[in-house]
Amino acid sequence: xxxxxxxxxxxxxxxxxxxxxxxxxxxxxxxxxxxxxxxxxxxxxxxxxxxxxxxxxxxxxxxxxxxxxxxxxxxxxxxxxxxxxxxxxxxxxxxxxxxxxxxxxxxxxxxxxxxxxxxxxxxxxxxxxxxxxxxxxxxxxxxxxxxxxxxxxxxxxxxxxxxxxxxxxxxxxxxxxxxxxxxxxxxxxxxxxxxxxxxxxxxxxxxxxxxxxxxxxxxxxxxxxxxxxxxxxxxxxxxxxxxxxxxxxxxxxxxxxxxxxxxxxxxxxxxxxxxxxxxxxxxxxxxxxxxxxxxxxxxxxxx
Amino acid sequence: xxxxxxxxxxxxxxxxxxxxxxxxxxxxxxxxxxxxxxxxxxxxxxxxxxxxxxxxxxxxxxxxxxxxxxxxxxxxxxxxxxxxxxxxxxxxxxxxxxxxxxxxxxxxxxxxxxxxxxxxxxxxxxxxxxxxxxxxxxxxxxxxxxxxxxxxxxxxxxxxxxxxxxxxxxxxxxxxxxxxxxxxxxxxxxxxxxxxxxxxxxxxxxxxxxxxxxxxxxxxxxxxxxxxxxxxxxxxxxxxxxxxxxxxxxxxxxxxxxxxxxxxxxxxxxxxxxxxxxxxxxxxxxxxxxxxxxxxxxxxxxxxxxxxxxxxxxxxxxxxxxxxxxxxxxxxxxxxxxxxx
Numbered sequence: 049x050x051x052x053x054x055x056x057x058x059x060x061x062x063x064x065x066x067x068x069x070x071x072x073x074x075x076x077x078x079x080x081x082x083x084x085x086x087x088x089x090x091x092x093x094x095x096x097x098x099x100x101x102x103x104x105x106x107x108x109x110x111x112x113x114x115x116x117x118x119x120x121x122x123x124x125x126x127x128x129x130x131x132x133x134x135x136x137x138x139x140x141x142x143x144x145x146x147x148x149x150x151x152x153x154x155x156x157x158x159x160x161x162x163x164x165x166x167x168x169x170x171x172x173x174x175x176x177x178x179x180x181x182x183x184x185x186x187x188x189x190x191x192x193x194x195x196x197x198x199x200x201x202x203x204x205x206x207x208x209x210x211x212x213x214x215x216x217x218x219x220x221x222x223x224x225x226x227x228x229x230x231x232x233x234x235x236x237x238x239x240x241x242x243x244x245x246x247x248x249x250x251x252x253x254x255x256x257x258x259x260x261x262x263x264x265x266x267x268x269x270x271x272x273x274x275x276x277x278x279x280x281x282x283x284x285x286x287x288x289x290x291x292x293x294x295x296x297x298x299x300x301x302x303x304x305x306x307x308x309x310x311x312x313x314x315x316x317x318x319x320x321x322x323x324x325x326x327x328x329x330x331x332x333x334x335x336x337x338x339x340x341x342x343x344x345x346x347x348x349x350x351x
Numbered sequence: 352x353x354x355x356x357x358x359x360x361x362x363x364x365x366x367x368x369x370x371x372x373x374x375x376x377x378x379x380x381x382x383x384x385x386x387x388x389x390x391x392x393x394x395x396x397x398x399x400x401x402x403x404x405x406x407x408x409x410x411x412x413x414x415x416x417x418x419x420x421x422x423x424x425x426x427x428x429x430x431x432x433x434x435x436x437x438x439x440x441x442x443x444x445x446x447x448x449x450x451x452x453x454x455x456x457x458x459x460x461x462x463x464x465x466x467x468x469x470x471x472x473x474x475x476x477x478x479x480x481x482x483x484x485x486x487x488x489x490x491x492x493x494x495x496x497x498x499x500x501x502x503x504x505x506x507x508x509x510x511x512x513x514x515x516x517x518x519x520x521x522x523x524x525x526x527x528x529x530x531x532x533x534x535x536x537x538x539x540x541x542x543x544x545x546x547x548x549x550x551x552x553x554x555x556x557x558x559x560x561x562x563x564x565x566x567x568x569x570x571x572x573x574x575x576x577x578x579x580x581x582x583x584x585x586x587x588x589x590x591x592x593x594x595x596x597x598x599x600x601x602x603x604x605x606x607x608x609x610x611x612x613x614x615x616x617x618x619x620x621x622x623x624x625x626x627x628x629x630x631x632x633x634x635x636x637x638x639x640x641x642x643x644x645x646x647x648x649x650x651x652x653x654x655x656x657x658x659x660x661x662x663x664x665x666x667x668x669x670x671x672x673x674x675x676x677x678x679x680x681x682x683x684x685x686x687x688x689x690x691x692x
Contacts, residue, residue: 144671325499
């Protein structure tokens with residue numbers, strides 16, 4: 049495989065779960081909620097994928113993963129929407145809960161040595177025609193199905209938020225909840241719906257890690273992707289297309305290691321592992337001050 | 352609202368009970384596990400002093416770190432990373448100055464660690480103040496960077512001389528904290544942690560600086576307009592003090608317990624610290640009690656894993672349930688004025 053295809057391949061591999069999770073979080077944040085529990089949702093999804101796939105094959109894995117993501121999101125919703133509690137504390141607790149539960153269940157169900165556990169991954173599906181395109185063809189159009197789901201979801205979320213009545217209502221909830229309420233929008237239902245969607249997307253992102261990439265589960269395997277996805281939402285300026293693009297840019301930056309390795313640079317591997325996190329910080333510093341978040345984001349004062 | 356709270360609390364209880372039932376269903380001996388939990392934490396004087404209180408020491412200091420930050424409306428989730436850079440700095444100092452006597456090198460390690468922790472937190476402070484980057488995200492990113500830094504150092508420039516184990520040399524005896532008594536592993540660092548709590552409590556409660564801290568946390572706009580307070584400066588200072596306390600915890604862990612630096616030197620102290628601080632309702636003296644409580648839980652969980660094979664990561668479930676229960680009861684609110692961005 050040429051260096052360029054390896055680079056693009058790695059870009060897509062990193063970008064796909066991030067884009068899925070971040071697209072869900074865009075919808076959540078446009079409804080005025082910031083879900084720090086996204087990290088825990090992805091982890092729950094990854095664990096759900098393991099349980100599902102080991103009992104009912106890869107497709108069962110995807111289904112259980114999405115369900116697990118929704119359950120984690122609902123736990124968060126009870127506190128953040130229903131009780132109107134501090135979203136950041138609730139979200140942090142949900143992540144902590146997911147770390148503890150998945151770790152405990154993993155060892156309880158699969159034993160402490162579960163490392164050898166492998167589950168079948170869903171292989172790439174080449175799209176006829178498109179996958180033959182030069183340079184980008186195989187990287188973008190010879191991918192696991194879940195990557196295509198991310199493409200479709202980008203377009204669908206974009207269209208839904210921009211072109212439908214309910215999409216407009218969602219944005220109104222995030223910007224001017226009082227006005228939305230006066231117009232007959234049920235704020236709590238809207239936020240709950242957004243969180244359920246975010247849970248599905250985050251669960252799918254976790255499934256993608258297990259079923260399309262690693263082929264196994266490891267404790268804490270989400271490795272901060274939920275937090276990076278939240279940063280990507282900021283970088284993508286709370287727009288679905290921007291988020292998809294930001295995910296790709298982020299994936300490309302992480303994939304730099306392939307190019308650097310090809311150049312024969314002997315740098316410590318921890319540098320590459322730390323790179324995504326440093327890049328996130330740098331990118332946020334460049335962007336965060338100049339974009340505007342939904343006006344009502346993370347506010348819990350009484351509406 | 353009362354009904355909602357009741358439902359949420361029941362949910363939390365169900366979660367905790369469900370986890371225990373599930374463990375029982377998967378063949379663990381629950382009564383034996385609970386016995387180990389008690390024995391390993393408060394079952395004997397040795398377990399309490401050399402298990403619980405040793406575990407409590409870093410939790411008290413990181414819990415204090417979180418308390419200071421939250422009171423100022425700073426959402427520092429980065430005590431974990433600040434702890435790690437503190438441990439790195441303390442180890443580096445101890446390994447560089449092997450000939451110095453204890454009264455010089457130990458304070459130098461603590462000071463160096465506090466500065467390192469404060470500087471690490473300062474990155475997030477600058478990112479928030481100058482670039483409007485949400486500190487929740489930036490401090491978590493910095494935690495990951497710190498963890499990879501330690502991983503690199505103990506396999507690279509700071510690795511022990513045989514280059515076999517991913518850890519540093521053991522620090523010299525002069526750099527190790529004295530024990531409180533011959534019969535216990537408990538070290539002087541515990542007293543340092545208690546002292547830090549008293550100082551922070553006094554500062555927050557009785558000084559003008561403490562008043563400014565609380566005012567900025569409660570309502571930054573009012574602090575700025577009505578109180579003529581330099582909000583930026585107070586915020587930055589809260590970040591730095593918070594980071595310094597977490598860094599100090601790292602120094603004490605190296606100097607009092609591990610005597611060397613290695614990967615995973617913190618089993619998530621910085622995250623448990625959030626539960627410690629919230630359960631203490633952001634009271635600096637209360638942190639002593641909640642720190643010891645969680646120290647007992649963690650020491651007990653270690654015994655539980657050893658004697659009954661129950662995964663010790665289950666403590667995270669309990670911690671999360673505590674935080675969620677506090678949220679459900681409306682008792683977990685960080686200082687009111689955190690501006691939404």
